[in-house]
Amino acid sequence: MRNLLVAQSGGPTSAINATLAGIVMYAQISEKVDRILGAVNGIEGVLEERFLDLGSRIRNAEELQYLCQTPAAALGSCRMKLSGEEQMEKIVGILKQNEISWFVYIGGNDSMDTVAQLSAYCVEKHIEGLSVMGAPKTIDNDLMGTDHCPGFGSAAKYIGITFAELERDCHVYDKKAVTIVEVMGRNAGWLTAASALSRVNGGNGPDLIYLCEAPLSTERFLQDIRRELGRKDAVLVAVSEGVKTPDGKYLSESVQANAEDGFGHAYIAGAARILEELVRKKIGCKARAIELNLMQRCAAHIRSSTDISESRMLGMKAAEAAVAGYSGKMSSIIRLSDEPYEVRYGLTEISRVANLEKKVPDDWMNAEKNDVNEKMMAYLRPLILGEGGVVYRNGIPAQMVLY
Amino acid sequence: MRNLLVAQSGGPTSAINATLAGIVMYAQISEKVDRILGAVNGIEGVLEERFLDLGSRIRNAEELQYLCQTPAAALGSCRMKLSGEEQMEKIVGILKQNEISWFVYIGGNDSMDTVAQLSAYCVEKHIEGLSVMGAPKTIDNDLMGTDHCPGFGSAAKYIGITFAELERDCHVYDKKAVTIVEVMGRNAGWLTAASALSRVNGGNGPDLIYLCEAPLSTERFLQDIRRELGRKDAVLVAVSEGVKTPDGKYLSESVQANAEDGFGHAYIAGAARILEELVRKKIGCKARAIELNLMQRCAAHIRSSTDISESRMLGMKAAEAAVAGYSGKMSSIIRLSDEPYEVRYGLTEISRVANLEKKVPDDWMNAEKNDVNEKMMAYLRPLILGEGGVVYRNGIPAQMVLY
Known part of the structure; x- marks a missing residue:
């Protein structure tokens, strides 16, 4: 045998x-x-x-x-x-x-x-x-030695469609509101980048995309949000779960550290929830955090x-x-x-x-590191075709x- | 004209x-x-x-x-x-x-x-x-004067399918783990009940379903979870966002009250997150909270x-x-x-x-109030047909x- x-x-x-x-x-x-x-x-x-x-x-x-x-x-x-x-x-x-x-x-x-x-x-x-x-x-699409990974295309399709649907949902009220969607990826931002696929039929998609490859400071984030709120009511943001602060720590760690300082957070907050709270406190408008959670990998x-x-x-x-x-x-x-x-x-x-881990190349993001560019789109587009x-x-x- | x-x-x-x-x-x-x-x-x-x-x-x-x-x-x-x-x-x-x-x-x-x-x-x-x-x-399906409401069937289909997919996802590891999924519904549990639709093809679906119509005490919840963990590794729970404690308060309010007592929660925690924390603290196994959030209404x-x-x-x-x-x-x-x-x-x-609000009838739940019964299933089944x-x-x- x-x-x-x-x-x-x-x-x-x-x-x-x-x-x-x-x-x-x-x-x-x-x-x-x-x-x-x-x-x-x-x-x-x-x-x-x-x-x-x-x-x-x-x-x-x-x-x-x-x-x-x-x-x-x-x-x-x-x-x-x-x-x-x-x-x-x-x-x-x-x-x-x-x-x-x-x-x-x-x-x-x-x-x-x-x-x-x-x-x-x-x-x-x-x-x-x-x-x-x-x-x-x-x-996660982070394997070396292959153009892309099985499972990524389906997750990317789910994410692209979900952002297209969320854009419509967020658009219905004429009040200032920021919706922050957390996408899987501790060290590679491929899945978060896939949120841009919601634009393939002419939609706006997320107004801001933060990949874990590019450090994100509180100041830059608030500046970006304020600018977007200046030109529209409903701001939609995609953020990698593993987005890091400029000192190289996970954004979520930064709050857990606060917890040790006696701040008393009983729950480990994800990146989106931390940014949601930041918008609420520093800008004062409606904010909502959404985690795509297990659905993005099993839909x-x-x-x-x-x-x-x-x-x-x-x-x-x-x-x-x-x-x-x-x-x-x-x-x-x-x-x-x-x-x-x-x-x-x-x-x-x-x-x-x-x-090994394959990360998003620096020149597949825009100069401001708050979006992806056409190199990324050309790579992503074929992977979600067919349903x-x-x-x-x-x-x-x-x-x-x-x- | x-x-x-x-x-x-x-x-x-x-x-x-x-x-x-x-x-x-x-x-x-x-x-x-x-x-x-x-x-x-x-x-x-x-x-x-x-x-x-x-x-x-x-x-x-x-x-x-x-x-x-x-x-x-x-x-x-x-x-x-x-x-x-x-x-x-x-x-x-x-x-x-x-x-x-x-x-x-x-x-x-x-x-x-x-x-x-x-x-x-x-x-x-x-x-x-x-x-x-x-x-x-x-x-929410809570309108009087109509058998059911437009939009409910699609949300119910999304919820039924998502629970079927989550069941498969949760099943892959042979470690004890509790996954608690929060479904929309402040005062009516129809959407949470729809999680049972994940069973129509023979799946287990959620092991426990808590509707906001039935009060839920910490003791009863932990007892239910312990019993389920005794017979399987991966326990899947559906809970209404508006589930209430026996004193008639929203479960989420009960924690916000703690916050005022100096517990210092910076975030308003939903029902699932509170139950997740309870499992982690009182039972000690892996626990995860998932919110179906806006996706359930716009998918x-x-x-x-x-x-x-x-x-x-x-x-x-x-x-x-x-x-x-x-x-x-x-x-x-x-x-x-x-x-x-x-x-x-x-x-x-x-x-x-x-x-007015139409709530889930008491006799559409099981006697233990931790699941729905055949009356609910007969009502729900036709509403998700066709794709x-x-x-x-x-x-x-x-x-x-x-x-």
Whole structure:
């Protein structure tokens, strides 16, 4: 028997199951693969031998469709990082025992570290007949070695649409009001930048966009807000959760520090809530903080067809490469052209990906660092194209639950 | 000239423009209506004569479609309540001057008060040739005199789908965690009840549902959470923003009171955030608060086709009745059957609606008051049926901006 094992790791996305589906699809057409297994809860599940026979769970086109449109990791996830030779030895033993010749791990930078360690261990110990491959995934879009990441396009579409809808909502009253929307991203501002996609049909979108790559001082923020309020009633702001003050600290840390000074905040306030309070206190107009929270990573009903299709392809590519004997690489997207949008699929050395972060380039923002520019827009636009194709039952999208 | 005037009021919904579209459609087929005008910012805009010629703005099927799929009031809104004869006299004068024979006001309980006052004034003063009609609208679903309210079905669909997606997201880790989702509704729990729609395809949905109609004590909440955590890892909770403690105060007030006691909360915390903190302090496991915030009322991309269709019909019905000479009434939905779902459209005396609130009946909840029962489900299920039909451009739904 030669079996293919797949597992998922890191934070949920709307596209991670499409990558899983791509791997299952490849296993179903490959003559070399006998069984396709899934480990529950990532590498943790491998260590505990919690395996599912995916071939018996995903048996036809309808089930594949349901899997593809189900958000979050259908096999579960973990946040475990491998450490030490003992763990590695145990994993290899379990894989051998289950006649696994190929292991594909779907995840972000941390998960690619697992792929890097495990594949390096196999080389070092001359372990034959075991390929370890990575397939990318993260809504944060911060993986090196690939033009963009599966899951990002769907999150970007959700964010672009939500800002377009919020713009209409905020527009209805003729009172001065500032709405500040916090978008995920601790160290990379890609998702926050996607708020600008709300402008593709002529809308204003957010009036101000603050990415975590550019430091934000209280003074500059208030100056920007005052200027915008001078020319319109409803000001809409996008801000990265990880936006930092000029001294390099997270904006949210700055308030937690106040809490230690006896200010007594019982709750850890996010960036948007801190800025909301600032507007209320220093400007005195109506202010509202909105967090897109988990919805931005699991709103599969409004997934990008481009993202889902590419995510599936990256799963197929990783599985195909594993079976062809490659190890220690991640499947990746190479962009050939923005318009018409054209990509091809490749393989990236895992060392170019593991534990690294891709941030927004400085020259993809405007000079004032309160918006993005056309370089960013040209990059983003193709990633959200295509919608529909979700099968509903009783008014709610059908889902696939594997365990 | 005999003109029809329409205005919108109250909080935005995904369906209020479908009602506007229905009125425009009726004006376009009626031989009696010369021009269809829209007032910007509700009754405020009437007082300031800010009128748009809607006939020249919505000229064809494509523009009607874009109007229908644009969230929030395309004519803007206001929160103004009429007061005093002087205002009434001024309004009637403006309407007469603009040759308006029929005025349809789309809105919630407050807006229906405007319809009630204005129509009563016309009767009292023997003003001829002016009909004032209401068309319902509110995501809160708290209007009397109609089976349900336009905008509610789309919000309910968004909430049902979001809970189904959040359930998958929360399921991926095998650690104890409580996710508490706050849903709009200060005094009526209809929207929070809609979280149960996430179960229609066999999902668990929220493990606990707390409506604002049933008081919630800290003890009972913690007891419920502990029991749920005893049987599963990821506990998902739906709570109304207006949930009250047994002494009749809003849960959020109870913490603001603490703030006055020197506890020093700088932010007004919502119900979910207070419960999150309670779980963290008293149980000690991971907890997360999520607010569905404005998204639940403006997520037009996932509107319910049933809701949009009915909203359009209610606009047509109100316009038709106004032109037929009715005044001081609101168009309404009468449900004939749950399954197959069947409704007809009627007229309700405005006095049966204005300033009243329809709450969730006690016997539509379970005995423990931490969930809804089959009576609620039978009521909710038909309201979210149907999806799609939204026209996208560049990956984002097309919108109609009137001013």
